[in-house]
Amino acid sequence: MEGIRIEGLRKRYGSGDTAVDALKGVDMAVAPGEVVGLIGPSGSGKSTLLKCLGAVIEPSAGRMTLGGEAIYDEGWKIRDLRALRRDRIGFVFQAPYLIPFLDVTDNVALLPMLAGRPNAEARKRARELLEALDVGHRARAMPSQLSGGEQQRVAIARALVSRPPVILADEPTAPLDSERALGVIRILDRMAQEYDTAIIVVTHDEKIIPTFRRLYHIRDGRTYEEAGEGRALG
């Protein structure tokens, strides 16, 4: 299958007496165009899993494939992990982490510009995405002039601008009220379908959990899959 596939993934932090086995054999699959929820108690390994998949930290064992290509198989299979992160993975965090002295357009266009794309092309693509996310009218504003929900939509545009096949979102709706939280999920769902992106959303948010069609629970370093309610997003 294309998309994301994780098999038998393990992560041990540290060694000896103080070692922590954060992931003890995680299995997960997400198809292109699909948004799945990942839920579990604090300390269960959710962020660890996203960091492994995002090549921010190195797993201890197991296998991960992206778009049918093994990126990790008992060791990294990709030499340039920075390029992997830049070109194939988009991150959305709980806080938007926008750069305060760049306007909204340049916050979104920055990564492709740094990657060597012509500035005009990067800004054009940024503005298209901002339009699609209903913040096009704020394209020239500075981040401090935006509401929390608008800032989070800009952060989503930034994650999508390189059209990565994978988006990893860690508590993307935590600071938002329920209307805006559902709005963020609606947008991720639409973007997944439009760009064939595989999206994993880590959440504690009771408001959005019923919207997932498929959910993974993580408990004590292991994942359990279940069908979600898939409540219509309207």
Ligand SMILES: Nc1ncnc2c1ncn2[C@@H]1O[C@H](COP(=O)(O)OP(=O)(O)OP(=O)(O)O)[C@@H](O)[C@H]1O
């Ligand atoms: N850098 C680290 N060094 C050692 N242990 C760590 C490190 N990062 C996380 N852990 C431990 O690994 C386990 C999983 O942590 P992780 O951050 O993945 O949990 P989480 O599910 O994201 O929790 P939360 O919902 O609180 O964000 C926890 O026991 C945590 O203390």
Ligand SMILES: [Mg+2]
């Ligand atoms: Mg976490």
